Amino acid sequence: MTVGSSARRLMAMIFPTVPAAWQADFETFQRQLARRIAVVAALAILILLPAFQFIDYVIYESQDDLHLHNALWRLPVSLAALGILFLRWKQPDGAWPRPLLLLMAFALMTMMVGIFANDKVFQGGPADYTSQGLIITIAAVSMAATRGLRDIPVIYGLPFLSLPFLLIHNGVALSSVTTHLVYPAAMLVVACIVVELIYHSNIRSFMANQQLKESAMTDPLTGLLNRRAMSKELTTAHARSLRHEVRYAIIMADLDRFKRVNDAHGHDVGDQVLVELGNRLTTSLRREDRVSRWGGEEFLMLVQDTDESASLEVAEKIRKAVEEAPFPTSAGPLPITLSLGLALNSERDTTETVIIRADKALYQAKQNGRNRVELAE
Numbered sequence: 001m002t003v004g005s006s007a008r009r010l011m012a013m014i015f016p017t018v019p020a021a022w023q024a025d026f027e028t029f030q031r032q033l034a035r036r037i038a039v040v041a042a043l044a045i046l047i048l049l050p051a052f053q054f055i056d057y058v059i060y061e062s063q064d065d066l067h068l069h070n071a072l073w074r075l076p077v078s079l080a081a082l083g084i085l086f087l088r089w090k091q092p093d094g095a096w097p098r099p100l101l102l103l104m105a106f107a108l109m110t111m112m113v114g115i116f117a118n119d120k121v122f123q124g125g126p127a128d129y130t131s132q133g134l135i136i137t138i139a140a141v142s143m144a145a146t147r148g149l150r151d152i153p154v155i156y157g158l159p160f161l162s163l164p165f166l167l168i169h170n171g172v173a174l175s176s177v178t179t180h181l182v183y184p185a186a187m188l189v190v191a192c193i194v195v196e197l198i199y200h201s202n203i204r205s206f207m208a209n210q211q212l213k214e215s216a217m218t219d220p221l222t223g224l225l226n227r228r229a230m231s232k233e234l235t236t237a238h239a240r241s242l243r244h245e246v247r248y249a250i251i252m253a254d255l256d257r258f259k260r261v262n263d264a265h266g267h268d269v270g271d272q273v274l275v276e277l278g279n280r281l282t283t284s285l286r287r288e289d290r291v292s293r294w295g296g297e298e299f300l301m302l303v304q305d306t307d308e309s310a311s312l313e314v315a316e317k318i319r320k321a322v323e324e325a326p327f328p329t330s331a332g333p334l335p336i337t338l339s340l341g342l343a344l345n346s347e348r349d350t351t352e353t354v355i356i357r358a359d360k361a362l363y364q365a366k367q368n369g370r371n372r373v374e375l376a377e
């Protein structure tokens with residue numbers, strides 16, 4: 001292994017990226033994560049901000065300007081939190097979680113920076129208390145950056161850029177503005193690191209989960225759907241067929257005289273034939289159709305939105321794709337053929353009855369000489 005490839009593997013381990021095929025699932029994962037964080041953060045905000053407002057009154061009783069100022073800074077973030085809880089109730093599966101979470105985080109940082117800038121100059125004001133508040137807020141808001149570093153400018157950019165102006169506006173001397181910026185700037189750097197670590201650990205846990213999910217759904221030899229996953233697909237297709245009044249077809253396919261291949265060339269060569277068959281079946285079907293390894297050398301295919309002549313054409317195309325070119329194996333090219341049974345669903349069917357009819361048609365194809373398609377009655 002070269003130094004370059006080791007470095008690349010190390011970088012991929014530290015900064016994993018999501019493969020294109022999983023992007024849609026990753027979006028869903030991100031949205032669910034953002035929704036959970038948004039709801040918890042909104043509840044925390046709606047409990048903590050009124051509590052802080054009350055504590056301000058108790059500690060700094062006579063400073064009405066301070067209370068009004070703080071209440072105004074606290075209002076937008078409280079509204080954003082209320083908006084999140086409202087949408088969670090009205091549109092639980094909507095696309096709002098990420099944008100609203102970012103908006104609430106931005107409002108929270110703006111609030112904190114505003115209060116921080118004001119308390120720095122307030123006579124007897126709670127400067128230390130807001131410095132600590134700023135640190136805690138930055139740490140808490142880091143959770144809102146569900147896309148890592150790229151969310152930071154959205155959340156922190158404007159509040160931090162406006163901090164020097166707020167300080168000057170509140171009467172801080174130009175010469176001491178930079179002193180007041182040290183704390184927030186240091187926290188910003190820490191936040192960037194934390195956010196990136198959280199983001200990549202999220203990606204890693206998503207990928208681990210996804211790999212588990214995929215391996216529970218696929219046949220390890222051919223990479224096709226396994227029987228369990230295909231059963232789910234059939235249930236969905238059946239419900240869809242009833243709802244939209246469209247038909248689906250099930251094609252049950254079985255290699256002809258496959259035992260002879262195993263006996264003559266060994267199990268490994270037999271496995272190579274199964275893998276090649278999986279590829280040919282997949283490339284013969286449309287994207288919305290499904291192929292599964294139903295049992296040892298038996299494959300079940302689901303053809304969506306179809307009718308008798310179209311599905312017969314598909315089955316014939318598959319048969320030809322297997323027959324027309326020998327299968328490349330380590331024992332050399334082997335001529336292979338496939339028998340297929342085809343059944344279309346009707347209103348009276350369940351998925352099980354369609355499978356039984358496809359199976360019977362397959363049996364008929366074997367009886368009638370193999371390497372052929374039979375349509376179920």
Ligand SMILES: Nc1nc2c(ncn2[C@@H]2O[C@H](COP(=O)(O)OP(=O)(O)OP(=O)(O)O)[C@@H](O)[C@H]2O)c(=O)[nH]1
Nearest residue numbers: 254255256257258259260262267268270271296297
């Ligand atoms: N290499 C390999 N062979 C398998 C696998 N699963 C099942 N088989 C073999 O598939 C063969 C099926 O044989 P049979 O049921 O007798 O059928 P056939 O020889 O294909 O004959 P017909 O179906 O009647 O045309 C058996 O030899 C099984 O061992 C597998 O995962 N790998």
